[in-house]
Amino acid sequence: MMTRRWAWLAMVAWFTGVSANEETQVTHLTDDAGDRQPLQTMIPVYPERARRDRLEGDVEVCFSVDREGRTSRVRVRNSTHRIFEKPSILAVRASTYRPLPDDKTLPGIKTCRTFRFRLTPVAIENPTPVR
């Protein structure tokens, strides 16, 4: 539980979200400065063609969050490769935030989330090819 109000780096966590590939390593970076906290964060699927062609990219998605924690008006603000945009949009649409309690008068908010798709080298168990 984050108690300080300045930015924290979240620990590396393994998510088992609906859209997550079991081999995908996920890092979720959050800070305590926001008014709304994520409740369920869906992980985008790394596109198969991107993986095949060894493509990496970043997508910044901006959206609104209502009092109930639902996202809407999801749009891409920046991206380095279009192939990652749709999975990012779908992930945000399926994500939710913690609902506001009734005594809170805050309206919905606008916020942005950045997804960084990367392919990291894996150590080979048997590097010597067999002929």
Add this chain to the structure above:
Amino acid sequence: MRQTTGWRRYQMLLAIFCVSSVSIATQAQEAKTVVGPVNPELHDGAEALLAGDAEAGVRLTLIGLKQANSARERYTAWSNLCAGYVMLEQLDTALDYCNRVIEATDGHWRAYSNRALVYVKLKRYDEAEQDLQKGEALSPGARTLKAVRAMLRDAVEPVAPSIVIDDRRQPPGPGDDD
């Protein structure tokens, strides 16, 4: 790297895509036109392989091979048998059929793709690279060759996907307000 069920299924589908399309053209004989496959077992074998039934596909293709009436039918049968035996994980037999096609034609890009896939599974990576280069020279941009090349690259330089989800507070940009 342990093969997941999804990865093995992907390899099977890849072998299926390497199956030569057996589109036997209509054959006109004097005043008569024969419509439909000339070699039904060869045709049905290809269909079975495309449907994912490797055992039926290989069985029918072997029958079709015995009934082959032309060199083209033999090459098609050998190419499909290579793909079929890859699906059955009988790699030495698959390699034998792929070798037959390549030795006979030396111009069938699918045969190079199939054999490259066999070499990858046999961990004979240099030979896989050579076949891929030959296949790519014959059919640049072929999707199947790209897929086999990706498999080779994953075998030699494996990577794992990772995603960073950055929710840290960022200032709104111009145009974010509606």
